[in-house]
Amino acid sequence: MSQQTQLLDSSQNRKTMLILEDFGRNLGLTFYALFALFPLVWMVICSLKADAEMYNTVFVFTPTLDNYKAVLLGTDYFKAFFQNLVVSGGAVLLTVVAGVPAAYALARYDFKKKEDVAFQILSFKFAPEIMVILPVFLIFQKIGLYDTYFGLIWVYQLITMPLLIWVVRGYFEDISVEVEQAAQLDGYRWFDVFFKTLVPLIKPGLVASGLLAFIFAWNSFTFPLVLSGFNIQTITITSLRYIASDTVHYGQVAVAALIAVLPEITARLFIQKHLVRGLSFGAVKG
Amino acid sequence: MARITLERIVKRYGKNVALDGLDLDIQDNEFFVLFGPAGAGKTTLLKTIAGVEFPQEGLIKIGDEIVNHVEPMYRNVSMVFENYALYPHLNVYDNIASPMRSKLYRQDEATIHQQVERVTKMMKIDHLWERRPSQLSNGQRQRVAIGRCLVRSPNVFLMDEPLAHLDAKLRHFMRGELKEMQSSFNSTTIYVTHDYMEAMSLADRIAVLNYGKIEQLGTSLEMYYTPCNEFVARLFGEPEINIFPGEVEEENGCLGVRALGQQELMPIEEDAAQVLREKEVRQVDVGIRGNDISFSFTPREGSMAGTVYANEPIGNKVVMTVDIHGTHLSLVAPNDTQARIDQPVYIRLNMKNAIFFDGQTQEYITRSQAQSHICSKGMPISERG
């Protein structure tokens, strides 16, 4: 009996502790959520204000959809949105097609200076874009890639490829060679082995890094600023147009930015599961 | 159907030589065991036959065909990998069904179901069909791996330590199952293990590997009774064979061994003495198994005095280790033997069963045939040179 009461006692105590802990934690999280979401809320508010009310009101104002009308109907915003989609999507596609085999090779094969090559690829990500942009600009003009889809997709590889190779390589390294060998002995050709066995295993990493690569490409500013002109316009560049030389239409900038953020948020919510699991390296083991 | 021949196989990883000019001829339908310490090249050899590792030199033949350049999938072998190599994203059923779903060995789903049921029942994992490998214990994973190997009937089964991670009882049971299957299989099996009992129990023939070379090739009884050197002798038998140095001396026309700091010569059987005489060996290492040493706690005629170094009951017997002038000899005693550490004990060696090795090269020289207690018919001790 004494044991029973002991157990009960401790469980009573535990309950009060739990309530306190819960309360504290939720309070903290609420504050953090307010803090983190405030810029977004501010953007939404801005997008609904007329220019005249921009500087002299805070939360109390007359909401208007004029900014939305101006951006969506008055400019070629949708064109830029679509072009940004093509460029970023294309960049990610190329990265996956070229990067996954590269990651496989770096994970599986031993060749001279392997680690140096791998690090070289990663170091592309370190270089400030502004440093390489001028030579690239000159070269692109010479070879006719300036202001083309392919030109941008190509140069975006500097942003997207290193990340994907680095993440996916880790995934390949976590899969034991024997799994591939077993599949071969089971009668599968290498091609089948790759798609039926390896791809499902690297999928979380592939999705996560592909998504991040997409976001990086989507947000890229320096490259499209210099390397595109009239044919191709990305959304980051287009948003700037509402800052005219004489007035700044903050409301319109806010609208442009809000819409630009939509695909990222959608994608993120959609693939959050993969993102969490995928970036914690090696989580697929076992 | 599938005789396997290896000719002068050399496999190097960088500067390390894993297989060093290895020749091997494995008969059709043979149960062939590769035995040896870790790092001896056993796994590499299996993978070379499977075709997932490529030797730098040498020929591999399955049947009469040279398969060096045949893709693994066309070699019609199946393998149990030591680390299981299960597909992490598939459940147990799909893992085992995998070989029968490839283009090459495709079966209809009804057959697959039937076969998977058969092997999972045999492996006692039929209640785990829906589980992923990550939800299984090591022993269960290993049984899934065995199941995936046995579900097809290939020319050759390759098994790399398939029972290593099972608990003792299950291992014993599975050994029995494999033995039963071996007689009904119509395939060649190559089996890697580091457990000598598994090797002796299953093998038609054993190859002892060390540093990528074959130390000895033969039946399990040859390994046990006439090991080709001290290395092989130490691998077989529990407790490990006792080997101590001695000098061959002649006294009253009889050869004997002076060893262990004893006054008296240890006798050598006449036929063994003959061989030692002919070869004019002086320095020998004497090998004697724990079963051939008797003991008592009171002095007896012709016994050696020592002290108990360790006394270990292991169930059906006690392994007693006796210290004689710094040399430790292990002997097998009845299971109710009680002894205190450092207590005096008197032992007698049954020299009729002693094995003599060359003191320098540690190679086998001879043993007496007089006391042939080999009771298995058709497996005589082969006389070695």
Added chain:
Amino acid sequence: MAQLVLKNLYKRYDNQKKSLFRKKKPPNDYAVKNLSFSCHDGEFIGILGPSGCGKSTTLRMIAGLEEFTAGNAYIGDIRINDLKPKDRNIGLAFEDYALYPPLTVYENLAFNMRAKGKSNEEIKKAVNYVAPLLKVDDLLDMKPPALSGGQKQRVNIARAIVRRPGLLLLDEPLSHLDGKMRQTLRHEIKRMHHEIKCTTIIVTHDQMEAMSLADRIVIMKDGELQQMGTPLEVYDNPANEFVAGFIGEPPMNLLRSTIVTAGRGFLFTFADSDLRVEVPERYDSLIHDGMEVTLGVRPVDVRVAKKETAGSFVPIAFYENLGDERRIGVRVGSMLLNMATPDAVYFERGQMVQLEFKAEKTHLFHPGTGERIR
């Protein structure tokens, strides 16, 4: 010096997400359930069981690395439930060596005593006493990375005993090592214990290790104590079917059998077999006609009869010569009965033979509960 007593020990790992708003999961099973045993001063105890039986948890609770869910533990007369690990006067050696790599072996051994502010002479004396016991006296100037696995484990154990703890706890100390090294170290641990006579508990899943080292063995399964006894006791008188099957290599034969009356005595009968075995008289009062039992008999306690008698014959299923002994299997209905003998015998597969059971070495178990009938 140090007698250890465990009383009604329970351990349950908490899996409750600490929230009142979330749905609760059912609680975990107990990892250790109502475990009580005691060991005398200077005794060598082995805790043995399959993986997940709670043996390591028990050890960690004694060491103070896990909290008690319920129950008490005493070292000597002191209740240790709420003592910090460092105050329990315990020496610990885990499977992983966890030596300090930049320090020499000597400094590794001295580390704890230095932390306690012992004088150099004291430390030197203690290290020099312990080092030869585990044969690390030649290694004192070396650093851990230069040592082999066996040597590291020796240093590890030496470090655990250098402070002369009241209780030494070893958690699977040999399972990393290869066969030969394991045997050598087993001898040395035993001799070390013989020398310093420190109460020692070793946790292992290897029945051979437990049998050869321990004075008494605690056998656990699913968090519960199955049996405690000397190696010979658990081998000869297993308390239940689990212990019977877990101890001994090759494992004990456990055959389902129905008891029938025959004349004045009883006979074991087996499904699909005409094999009849006489039930030893001492069971007569415990059994009745038609009773289902599990008959346990060790492979060394059955043999092929040398002389033919009137009884029934069974076919040899396999014969193997393992050098040290011969293993013989016979079919009894759908079951396989294993025999092992050191005698030089030979049988052909399929040969019909008669069996001889050692009556005093047969065990009966309840087929449902697995409990021994005695």
